[in-house]
Amino acid sequence: MPRLVLSGLTKAYGKLTVVDRVDLSLEEGEFVSLLGPSGCGKTTTLRMIAGFVDPTAGNISVDGKVLSAPGAVVPPERRGMSMIFQSYAIWPNMTVAENVAFGLKLRKLPSDELKRRVGEILDVVKLDKLAHRYPSELSGGQQQRVALARAIVVKPSVLLLDEPLSNLDANLREEMRFEIRRLHDEFRITTVYVTHDQGEAMATSDRIAVMNHGRIEQVDAPHMLYT
Secondary structure, three states, X not given: OOOEEEEEEEEEEOOXXXXXXXXXXXXXXXXXXXXXXXXOOHHHHHHHHHOOOOOOXXXXXXXXXXXXXXXXXXXXXXXXXXXXXXXXXXXXXXXXXXXXXXHHHHOOOOHHHHHHXXXXXXXXXXXHHHOOOOHHHOOHHHHHHHHHHHHHHXXXXXXXXXXXXXXXXXXXXXXXXXXXXXXXXXXXXXXXXXXXXXXXXXXXXXXXXXXXXXXXXXXXXXXXXXX
């Protein structure tokens, strides 16, 4: 059974249809990018998967359970997903360790288990020596690693990334795209990645869904799309 399935997913605002009958399924542990120009519907699709936007038609299911359908939407906090935004959205008044621990505290994990998991993930993202620093003391790349660690540490069923590297300079973007792929290979979390950058999509993805005018025009492995 696929982990995530979008069936006839549609979003319209009045007469304007921004996502038009999108069908897509992801197997467990698969990394799929939604690639396309601004305004093609990729971010709206991601926000529907997250539960921030209600679909006009169609549905979204995870492990066979429908999470979104017209008039029946499971709220974001009950979906077991993590989302990383363009702005990182890390808490400026919390240290690196406190930011990463935030989701685990909400899940009321025992303190020893919480410390163990935070320590492990900070070691994986190479921030263990910066655990007590605040976001203002970190570079953009380090802040993005905090956001990644916070999203992964809760072991989500699906990881959603909305153009997470767009605020970084060219050198950091290239470094972080390989970091994202490394973390995916280590944790095998089912991932939907939104980007308008072909290089990012090619470097990170198992498959790429090319979107235009609200529709998916082609879905294939990066080398097949390239050829």
